[in-house]
Amino acid sequence: MESLHPRVRLLWVGRTAVTGLVLAGLLVLAGRFVGLLSLPLELVAAGWVALVGLGAVHAVFAHRIWRFSLDDDALFLVRGVVTRTDTSVPYVRVQHVDTTRGPVERSVGLASVVVYTAGTRGADITIPGLRPERATELRERLRDLAGESEATDAV
Amino acid sequence: MRRLDPRSAALSVARGTAQGAIFGLVIGTTLAGTLGLPAWVVPLLAPGGAVVAGGLALARYYRFRYEIAGDTLRVESGVFARQSREIPLGRIQNVDTTQGALNRVLGLAVVAFETAGGSATEATLDAVAPSEADRLRRIVQRYGEDAEQDTEPTDDGVVEGPDEGVTAAETDAVASERGAESAEQLFAFGYRDLLTYALVSVRPAALVFLLVGLPLGIDVALGVLRFNLGLLGSDASVAVTLLEAIGPPRLVALAALSLVQVTIAALAVSVVLTLVEYYDFTLVREGDDLRYERGLVRRYSGTIPLSKVQTVTVRENVLMRRFGFATLVVETAGYSGGNQGSTQGVAVPLAPRETVYDLARDIEPFEDVSVRRPPKRARRRYAARFAIVATALTGVAYALDTRLLSSGYWWLALGLFALVPPAAHLRWRHRGYALTENVFVARSGFWQRTTSVVPYYRIQTVFVGRSPFQRRRRLATLTADTASTASLLGGSANAHDIDEDTASDLRDTLRERLYQDLFRRRADAASTDE
Numbered sequence: 001m002e003s004l005h006p007r008v009r010l011l012w013v014g015r016t017a018v019t020g021l022v023l024a025g026l027l028v029l030a031g032r033f034v035g036l037l038s039l040p041l042e043l044v045a046a047g048w049v050a051l052v053g054l055g056a057v058h059a060v061f062a063h064r065i066w067r068f069s070l071d072d073d074a075l076f077l078v079r080g081v082v083t084r085t086d087t088s089v090p091y092v093r094v095q096h097v098d099t100t101r102g103p104v105e106r107s108v109g110l111a112s113v114v115v116y117t118a119g120t121r122g123a124d125i126t127i128p129g130l131r132p133e134r135a136t137e138l139r140e141r142l143r144d145l146a147g148e149s150e151a152t153d154a155v
Numbered sequence: 156m157r158r159l160d161p162r163s164a165a166l167s168v169a170r171g172t173a174q175g176a177i178f179g180l181v182i183g184t185t186l187a188g189t190l191g192l193p194a195w196v197v198p199l200l201a202p203g204g205a206v207v208a209g210g211l212a213l214a215r216y217y218r219f220r221y222e223i224a225g226d227t228l229r230v231e232s233g234v235f236a237r238q239s240r241e242i243p244l245g246r247i248q249n250v251d252t253t254q255g256a257l258n259r260v261l262g263l264a265v266v267a268f269e270t271a272g273g274s275a276t277e278a279t280l281d282a283v284a285p286s287e288a289d290r291l292r293r294i295v296q297r298y299g300e301d302a303e304q305d306t307e308p309t310d311d312g313v314v315e316g317p318d319e320g321v322t323a324a325e326t327d328a329v330a331s332e333r334g335a336e337s338a339e340q341l342f343a344f345g346y347r348d349l350l351t352y353a354l355v356s357v358r359p360a361a362l363v364f365l366l367v368g369l370p371l372g373i374d375v376a377l378g379v380l381r382f383n384l385g386l387l388g389s390d391a392s393v394a395v396t397l398l399e400a401i402g403p404p405r406l407v408a409l410a411a412l413s414l415v416q417v418t419i420a421a422l423a424v425s426v427v428l429t430l431v432e433y434y435d436f437t438l439v440r441e442g443d444d445l446r447y448e449r450g451l452v453r454r455y456s457g458t459i460p461l462s463k464v465q466t467v468t469v470r471e472n473v474l475m476r477r478f479g480f481a482t483l484v485v486e487t488a489g490y491s492g493g494n495q496g497s498t499q500g501v502a503v504p505l506a507p508r509e510t511v512y513d514l515a516r517d518i519e520p521f522e523d524v525s526v527r528r529p530p531k532r533a534r535r536r537y538a539a540r541f542a543i544v545a546t547a548l549t550g551v552a553y554a555l556d557t558r559l560l561s562s563g564y565w566w567l568a569l570g571l572f573a574l575v576p577p578a579a580h581l582r583w584r585h586r587g588y589a590l591t592e593n594v595f596v597a598r599s600g601f602w603q604r605t606t607s608v609v610p611y612y613r614i615q616t617v618f619v620g621r622s623p624f625q626r627r628r629r630l631a632t633l634t635a636d637t638a639s640t641a642s643l644l645g646g647s648a649n650a651h652d653i654d655e656d657t658a659s660d661l662r663d664t665l666r667e668r669l670y671q672d673l674f675r676r677r678a679d680a681a682s683t684d685e
Contacts, residue, residue: 074666084626086619088662090669093615118271118488119615119636149670 001067008129009059016055020048093117094146099135111135156220163282164216168209175208176201230278244298246270248487251457252288264288271488342438352505353429355474361425463487465639467515469606481511486639521594526587532628533652538579545571588650597648607648612672613637619658631658
């Protein structure tokens with residue numbers, strides 16, 4: 001079982017911080033201009049800090065739990081802090097594989113692999129926090145595995 | 156390339172003209188002042204809008220062309236942004252025909268082609284003559300059959316243009332001959348069956364309809380309310396001060412009475428909706444396709460190719476179970492996000508359970524299923540959960556009583572706890588899963604029991620989820636995801652609250668059987684090739 005790059009925690013916390021900042025901004029704006037509920041700025045800041053703290057704890061646990069492996073016939077993932085989910089994606093079912101690098105991901109030097117299936121619930125499965133080389137390698141490996149297990153039936 | 160029926164052009168031009176005129180009129184009357192338009196423009200807005208919108212509709216009609224050439228359906232459309240689309244016939248999942256009331260009078264039909272993937276219907280022909288709709292459907296159907304037999308799809312007769320009328324007629328003859336020889340009626344609704352179905356199938360949507368329609372029937376509602384008040388011996392005038400005017404016991408009685416009336420009204424709406432939707436339902440098997448027709452005002456008909464069936468679902472609600480009936484739903488990967496709600500894919504609305512299971516086996520062979528229930532500790536979990544709900548409701552009742560009603564009867568809500576054990580037991584009893592030689596079966600739900608039958612070779616991904624509460628009791632929920640659209644509506648095959656270890660074993664088993672099944676099917680396909 002392979003775990004994610006430790007720096008992914010930074011990425012997740014960063015994401016929480018940004019989302020929190022947007023939320024806080026909206027709250028402040030709503031208070032100032034619409035007069036819906038005007039919270040003191042200190043309270044908003046404290047809320048933001050609390051959110052980021054929670055996010056950090058979540059990120060640490062999420063990283064500790066996140067595992068994936070390329071088994072004989074399926075890609076296997078374990079994730080989820082609150083609700084733990086094991087997912088197995090049979091290689092036959094892989095439709096296509098992407099590597100993506102968003103701006104935030106690029107800034108910490110990481111990449112993600114997204115695996116698409118024709119299913120409805122798990123139509124796209126993302127493996128975040130990979131080194132770019134590892135992401136490319138994984139994508140190519142998955143593509144090969146999917147090609148090898150090519151099946152007759154199409155959807 | 157063919158055009159749509161000219162009568163549909165007349166219809167859409169008329170519709171466009173009317174809409175444009177109304178739009179222009181609205182703009183002219185309401186916005187003229189705010190926009191500061193000169194006075195002479197205002198009377199021109201309505202005719203102008205009519206001409207523009209009508210012209211656009213006409214242009215759209217002339218730009219819209221379609222044809223089936225070789226093994227693709229080609230559609231060209233768009234006035235400003237031009238679009239041309241090719242759909243391989245082999246990829247078409249469903250062909251649906253709809254005839255609205257107006258279209259029926261004019262003798263037109265709307266044909267929709269659905270493929271897997273995509274967020275909307277891939278091609279809609281609005282509208283063509285019913286005979287043309289039939290022809291298109293038969294070509295797609297025939298292509299599917301040919302592909303199944305692995306013979307090359309013959310081009311003669313499938314390639315058609317308006318100038319090849321003779322070939323078209325020939326194809327029609329061949330197709331209808333084929334249809335006639337293999338069409339076999341599987342199921343039809345008589346008046347009595349339809350009425351039974353309308354009575355036993357309860358639609359939660361009816362309540363929504365009722366609430367939405369409330370503003371229109373507000374006088375009726377108030378009248379009923381007044382009648383209720385009179386019945387309870389109070390001053391028959393509806394006012395806001397009413398709450399104080401009549402005592403708490405009467406208020407509770409009023410609420411109960413109104414609730415009963417609303418329920419009866421919702422049931423009536425539900426029955427009417429079902430009657431309108433399923434009037435004259437027939438299910439026919441034509442070769443490898445199922446074909447249904449239904450509807451009182453709006454006629455629906457569609458084909459479900461058996462080779463593309465993803466899951467087969469048997470639904471039974473409490474009433475149906477009591478009388479031994481069931482509903483059969485057949486899901487393909489077509490349709491996008493439940494655009495037809497609960498009615499999509501319904502192959503048999505209501506039939507005796509054995510008949511339904513026989514049909515389901517006909518579609519996807521599987522043996523008798525004996526469903527394995529979740530472990531007993533799952534039942535304890537449900538009991539705990541229901542107990543929490545009962546506690547919360549009692550709390551609400553207490554708060555309401557002390558603050559508002561002060562009747563002192565809040566402890567009646569404690570009676571809810573008596574319901575906890577039977578509720579937990581029923582939920583537990585109606586959940587379970589089974590593995591047979593060919594399929595994975597998952598069942599759940601007491602009020603509406605859903606039994607999903609998933610062939611192994613249709614499984615896409617397998618999830619095992621454990622919430623914190625499930626982890627406490629070493630339980631897990633296994634989900635077998637398919638490309639079927641039912642899972643979007645929460646109808647995916649879930650084995651709820653099974654033992655953690657069983658779940659991981661099951662996951663491995665499903666994965667294994669998926670490959671075995673796929674390889675077997677591939678070998679079969681290869682051997683028929685030779």
